[in-house]
Amino acid sequence: MIEVADLKRIYRLGQVEVAALRGVSLSIDKGEFVGIMGPSGSGKSTLLHQLGLLDTPTSGTISINGTDVSRLDNGERTLFRLMHLGYVFQDYALVSELNVMENVAIPAIMQGRPLDDCYDDAARVLEKVGLGKRLHHLVYELSGGEQQRVSIARALVNTPSILFADEPCANLDTENSRTVLELFRSVNRELGQTIVMVSHEPWHMEYFDRIIFIRDGLLDQERMGRVGRNGRPGNPA
Amino acid sequence: MGTDGGWRVSLYLAVRAIRRGNRNTLALTVLIIALVIVLMNFLSMIIGGVVSLYNQQMIDFQYGHVAIEPRDRETTITGADAVIRQVQRIPGVTGASARVSTGVTITNPKNGKFQSKALTAFDPVDEQRVTQYQLRMKDGDYLSKGDSGQILIGALLAGTEDEAKDKLPSLGGVKVGDRINVMYSNGIVKSYRVKGIFETEGALIDSGAFITRTEMDSVMHTEGIATEILVRGPSADSATSLKYAIMNYGVGEKVKTWKEKGQGILGDAIASFSLLNTIMTVVCLVVASVVVFIVTFINIINRKKQIAILKAIGIRRQVIVGSYLLQVLFLCSCGIVLGTLMLNGISAFLSVYQLKFPMGYLTPIIDYSGLATSIALLLVVSVISAYLPARQVTDEEILDAMRG
Numbered sequence: 001m002i003e004v005a006d007l008k009r010i011y012r013l014g015q016v017e018v019a020a021l022r023g024v025s026l027s028i029d030k031g032e033f034v035g036i037m038g039p040s041g042s043g044k045s046t047l048l049h050q051l052g053l054l055d056t057p058t059s060g061t062i063s064i065n066g067t068d069v070s071r072l073d074n075g076e077r078t079l080f081r082l083m084h085l086g087y088v089f090q091d092y093a094l095v096s097e098l099n100v101m102e103n104v105a106i107p108a109i110m111q112g113r114p115l116d117d118c119y120d121d122a123a124r125v126l127e128k129v130g131l132g133k134r135l136h137h138l139v140y141e142l143s144g145g146e147q148q149r150v151s152i153a154r155a156l157v158n159t160p161s162i163l164f165a166d167e168p169c170a171n172l173d174t175e176n177s178r179t180v181l182e183l184f185r186s187v188n189r190e191l192g193q194t195i196v197m198v199s200h201e202p203w204h205m206e207y208f209d210r211i212i213f214i215r216d217g218l219l220d221q222e223r224m225g226r227v228g229r230n231g232r233p234g235n236p237a
Numbered sequence: 238m239g240t241d242g243g244w245r246v247s248l249y250l251a252v253r254a255i256r257r258g259n260r261n262t263l264a265l266t267v268l269i270i271a272l273v274i275v276l277m278n279f280l281s282m283i284i285g286g287v288v289s290l291y292n293q294q295m296i297d298f299q300y301g302h303v304a305i306e307p308r309d310r311e312t313t314i315t316g317a318d319a320v321i322r323q324v325q326r327i328p329g330v331t332g333a334s335a336r337v338s339t340g341v342t343i344t345n346p347k348n349g350k351f352q353s354k355a356l357t358a359f360d361p362v363d364e365q366r367v368t369q370y371q372l373r374m375k376d377g378d379y380l381s382k383g384d385s386g387q388i389l390i391g392a393l394l395a396g397t398e399d400e401a402k403d404k405l406p407s408l409g410g411v412k413v414g415d416r417i418n419v420m421y422s423n424g425i426v427k428s429y430r431v432k433g434i435f436e437t438e439g440a441l442i443d444s445g446a447f448i449t450r451t452e453m454d455s456v457m458h459t460e461g462i463a464t465e466i467l468v469r470g471p472s473a474d475s476a477t478s479l480k481y482a483i484m485n486y487g488v489g490e491k492v493k494t495w496k497e498k499g500q501g502i503l504g505d506a507i508a509s510f511s512l513l514n515t516i517m518t519v520v521c522l523v524v525a526s527v528v529v530f531i532v533t534f535i536n537i538i539n540r541k542k543q544i545a546i547l548k549a550i551g552i553r554r555q556v557i558v559g560s561y562l563l564q565v566l567f568l569c570s571c572g573i574v575l576g577t578l579m580l581n582g583i584s585a586f587l588s589v590y591q592l593k594f595p596m597g598y599l600t601p602i603i604d605y606s607g608l609a610t611s612i613a614l615l616l617v618v619s620v621i622s623a624y625l626p627a628r629q630v631t632d633e634e635i636l637d638a639m640r641g
């Protein structure tokens with residue numbers, strides 16, 4: 001499903017170069033719930049951004065569902081994200097003038113589908129995340145945990161191939177974090193949703209099928225060998 | 238797929254942003270745009286009224302629709318009766334009046350005040366079909382055919398006994414029934430009874446004086462000649478075609494429309510007004526553009542993260558920019574409608590509580606083509622002023638914007 005080969009991302013800040021990713025190769029299968037873990041600043045977000053087509057790698061290749069996405073231009077990447085990918089961020093950043101259902105429906109409307117279908121799908125996904133009774137509430141009437149669940153519903157409404165989440169629980173307390181993680185696990189188990197999630201909380205590990213550890217922009221082979229639950233230590237080149 | 242949803246999403250976002258956004262900001266912006274529309278068109282509405290008033294006065298009291306004047310190097314039209322008969326046969330002509338004007342000095346024997354004026358003579362029957370003095374009699378009566386020893390004078394020439402109240406030099410308070418003396422250029426002095434006093438509110442017009450042709454002919458022997466012939470046709474707008482019709486009928490004298498006669502007098506004033514109007518328009522457009530820019534900028538800068546995430550989930554930048562443009566177009570449309578209503582309201586108000594100008598009471602006239610231009614300019618300026626900040630903010634890289 002996702003194949004990554006020798007991925008490098010080097011930030012240039014004037015004269016200084018920061019190598020956030022220094023050659024990462026891995027593969028993720030359909031239906032996996034993968035955690036990306038590692039110390040702060042190790043390159044977790046950077047990796048996720050490359051996989052999610054939110055940034056362009058300095059070198060290396062990424063292929064998703066057989067498409068070499070590193071070749072896509074900006075417009076094609078935007079369309080690819082709309083059609084195939086879903087995102088949950090630390091910041092929910094919902095559109096404040098839209099109600100819960102409208103926020104979730106936006107990606108579906110953008111696909112050009114009939115409005116009623118979009119609303120039906122939005123309502124269905126919101127039901128799944130436990131907000132079936134809050135469809136017509138405005139965003140500011142919801143708690144942080146509820147807003148994050150709205151943003152998860154928004155990410156799922158187009159039934160993406162892959163759901164990306166970058167520390168989605170960073171702004172939530174333990175209880176809400178657990179709700180979010182349970183939710184991820186249930187869509188993973190029930191719908192076979194592929195999920196790639198960044199986290200640095202050790203207790204999140206129990207939810208993942210597999211964990212990709214990184215350290216200083218490289219895969220942490222030693223830890224992956226030790227912890228990989230299904231015995232598949234990534235796919236290093 | 239995925240591309241055709243663009244405008245739908247722009248509209249979807251814009252409609253909800255307007256419906257659920259800040260009402261006060263919306264109302265205030267609409268009001269400012271409305272005032273801009275009013276200001277951009279107010280001056281030309283007044284100027285339009287002035288021009289129309291002035292034109293109407295020229296037609297009704299000075300020139301008719303078309304004036305026939307002596308040929309070059311001649312001071313009079315000879316055979317005026319023949320010309321009149323000829324002109325009256327032209328289709329559309331409703332009246333023609335042969336006038337004779339001569340310089341005189343008019344004296345009020347009661348107080349010795351005198352004024353040098355052009356005294357004009359006409360046939361009251363013919364004249365009534367061209368000008369409208371008969372409708373503007375303030376006191377006394379209009380002249381009748383064959384009147385002799387009687388004179389018609391303007392209210393400003395008659396004046397008041399208290400000189401301070403006069404707007405122009407006058408005879409110091411002449412009333413109907415009073416006698417005044419007229420000294421002609423041939424030395425004859427005649428005493429006339431004031432038969433009527435007219436008031437048109439036009440300063441130049443109301444300082445004039447009229448007698449009958451019968452009277453003038455007996456003093457100056459002007460039988461059969463005229464210094465000008467005024468012609469009235471179907472309408473002010475058809476004056477030019479009337480002019481050519483008159484020329485085609487073989488009238489060899491100079492023929493001028495009221496517009497040609499009036500040219501230059503208001504021209505300079507109107508040019509200055511137009512300059513003021515242009516300055517006003519530019520200032521208004523700058524105000525509108527700044528307001529729209531600020532409103533859009535504040536609106537959008539507060540939503541940097543929202544916008545970044547919308548872009549991340551696959552909403553094209555143009556869709557977001559489009560939603561802000563639609564919002565501004567909506568605000569402008571409301572402002573334009575409100576502004577147009579306000580302009581009409583002001584116009585209606587000023588038609589009831591009229592402003593007095595030197596040539597009379599002014600009825601404002603909205604220049605709708607000018608209004609259309611100002612609306613178009615406003616829309617263009619507003620769209621640009623909304624586009625710039627919207628593009629600037631949505632141009633930012635997703636990840637940069639998300640970091641805040």
Ligand SMILES: Nc1ncnc2c1ncn2[C@@H]1O[C@H](COP(=O)(O)OP(=O)(O)O)[C@@H](O)[C@H]1O
Nearest residue numbers: 011013018020039040041042043044045046047
């Ligand atoms: N836009 C950027 N410009 C320069 N350096 C960056 C940028 N984004 C990330 N980095 C650097 O790249 C490294 C990895 O960052 P990141 O992927 O955000 O780490 P993590 O998510 O694991 O905490 C860090 O050293 C960070 O400072």
Ligand SMILES: [Mg+2]
Nearest residue numbers: 044045046167
């Ligand atoms: Mg991070």
